[in-house]
Amino acid sequence: MPNLECRMYEAKYPEVDMAVMIQVKHIADMGAYVSLLEYNNIEGMILFSELSRRRIRSVSSLIKVGRQEPVMVLRVDRDKGYIDLSKRRVSEEDIQACEERYNKSKLVHSIMRHVAETLDLDLEDLYVHVGWPLYRKYGHAFEAFKLIVTDPDSVLDPLTREVKEDGPDGQAVTKAVPAMTPEVKDALVKNIRRRMTPQPLKIRADIEMKCFQFDGVLHIKEAMRKAEAAGSDDCPVKIKLVAPPLYVLTTQTLDKGEEDDLFVYTIRQVSSPATPIPAPSATVRPSIVHVYSRRLATPDSDPSPASSSEDPVTTLTDLASDSDLSIALRKGKQSVSVPKSVVEALSHPGWRAALEEEMMVLDANGTWELVPLPADKRAIGCKWVFTVKMNPDGSVARLKARIVAKGYAQT
Structure with missing residues (x-):
């Protein structure tokens, strides 16, 4: 069964004054025993005197079992494997750098372990031939893995390993071969692309x-x-x-x-400055085809007096100052309702005068001519439209009555 336990870096022990990520295992009388997560969980110790620069009132408030945090390496005994650590000597900059490095190394280690487990390989051999050479060349294997996402051949093909073979004369000959087989390469690239493809x-x-x-x-x-x-x-x-x-x-x-x-x-x-858009030329008013004015026909000897109003009925009211409509308006009948029928309009002197004036205008202008209905023609129904015209101050200006043919718009 392949070995799937291995440290993340090529060095077996961390360097002095280096920040490392640890996990607290248990707390003893002298200090806390921890495991170094980046170095295959080798054991280290933090003395209580190295927990804080201040006076320690409660150890449990400073360190807890199971917590992961960066600490500083004080001493390393490579012969006996003793590692002394300090929590109070690590700075904020060291903490940030350690956390960033550990997160990258953890992702690399997860990918390498998954490939080794899938292909039944020894994890340390995979690190020796692939992982640690990438650490030496790129500073961190994480940077190499990012390049593998887009161009795996340029990163992985230069990696080689030395194997010894028997030469023709029976002596051992060292030969350089690719660091991994095509199967390992495909599995590694597949896992890297699956885990490290950047999000838009x-x-x-x-x-x-x-x-x-x-x-x-x-x-x-x-x-x-x-x-x-x-x-x-x-x-x-x-x-x-x-x-x-x-x-x-x-x-x-x-x-x-x-x-x-x-x-x-x-x-x-x-x-950027806007491109000038030429102003449109002056608008040309359309030519007038026909002007129709609804007014009374007056003899040439009696010209119509000048009026400021262009409305024919208002002009008519000014001219016929003694008409029933003008008299009704001058009497102060300002609240006038619109009649719903001709019978109702005839009962009101103002609307009756408006009806008579409409008939008089149509007859004077020659708008219609009363003739017998031809046998081959059909009569068209008519209806009266009543409107109350108001002044800006809210008073009644005039009463308007128009007769229109049914099915045709009023003109």
Whole structure:
């Protein structure tokens, strides 16, 4: 059965003044016994005097069984295997560096152990031929594994190991062969890609866009098109409106540095001066085809007096100052309801006058001509439309009555 227990690093013991990750096993009279997680759980000891710089009131408040934390290496006896550790001498910078290194090493160790367990290999042999050479070349195997995700051949093919074979003369000959078989390489690359494939990073930028030039909305739309055109297939840029003048730029990619550079370029494109858009020429009013004025026909000898109102019925009211409609309005009948039928309108002097004036106007303008209904024609029904016209101050300006053919809009 293959051995699956091995330290993470090539050195068997840690160096003095090095921060290492430990786990507390049990607490004795003199101190606490711990295991070094990065060095195959070899035993170390922390004296109570090395727990804190302050006076110790309660040991249980400073260290607990099962807790994992970084400590500093004080002494290492390689012959006897004794390792003295200190908790009070480790700094915040050392703690952060140790935690970062341990998290990377733990991921590498998990991948290596899984490959060894799957292929029935000795874990230490796999470290000797693959893991530790990558530590020496790249500083940490984690950095090499990140490169293996995209280009495994450039990282793994240069790794070799020496084997001894019998030469033609019977003497042992050292020969360099690939460090791993194709089966081991495929399993390692597969596990690395499964565990270390980076997740797409999503970046968002909130921007404000304002334009005080002519057709500012068109300039803003042009800037939005420039922003989206600045993206690529691998790093698309999308811009959305939140509420004017606030807009949101979003993109996602595997390379954060590429995203940052792209966003800076995109914002510069949006902020660039807008291209002047020529102002439209003066609006040409359409030519008048026909003017129809609903007014009374007056003799040439009696010209109509000047009136400031263009409404024919209002003009008619001004001219016929003694008409029933004008008299009804002047009497203060400001609260007038719209009649629902002609019979109801005839019972009101104001609406009756409006009906008579409508009939008089239509007859005077020659709008209709009363003739017998031809035998081959069908009569068209008519209806009256009543409207109360109001002044800005809320008073009644006039009562309007119009007769329209059913099925036709009022003109």
